[in-house]
Amino acid sequence: MLMVLMTMLTFAQEKNKKLTMEVDGKCDMCKTRIEKAALNVKGVKYALWDIPSHQLSLVIDERKTDPMKVKTALVTVGHDTKELKATEEAYNTVHPCCKYRDDNSDDSEHHKE
Numbered sequence: 001m002l003m004v005l006m007t008m009l010t011f012a013q014e015k016n017k018k019l020t021m022e023v024d025g026k027c028d029m030c031k032t033r034i035e036k037a038a039l040n041v042k043g044v045k046y047a048l049w050d051i052p053s054h055q056l057s058l059v060i061d062e063r064k065t066d067p068m069k070v071k072t073a074l075v076t077v078g079h080d081t082k083e084l085k086a087t088e089e090a091y092n093t094v095h096p097c098c099k100y101r102d103d104n105s106d107d108s109e110h111h112k113e
């Protein structure tokens with residue numbers, strides 16, 4: 001029984017697992033920060049954050065990481081996710097034009113890096 005369970009778990013872990021998650025932010029600077037933070041997580045192969053939809057598309061190696069680790073990295077640099085919110089301290093480290101909590105509009109045209 002244990003063997004069967006172990007086999008199933010191994011099967012469930014994909015090498016190139018595609019997933020998307022919602023991450024708060026508003027401009028190109030946020031995009032760079034979010035993607036960099038995600039890619040710094042070991043096991044993350046691809047990260048692309050879309051400004052208007054706030055969707056972060058990822059390809060991760062499930063044997064090395066999981067979505068929670070990515071979310072932890074994102075809140076550490078000050079970006080809220082659905083399940084995990086950044087601390088006030090982390091949020092305050094983002095650039096003033098990136099204060100997405102006050103104004104969550106798409107600011108990409110006004111704040112190019």
Ligand SMILES: [Cu+2]
Nearest residue numbers: 027029030098
């Ligand atoms: Cu920004």
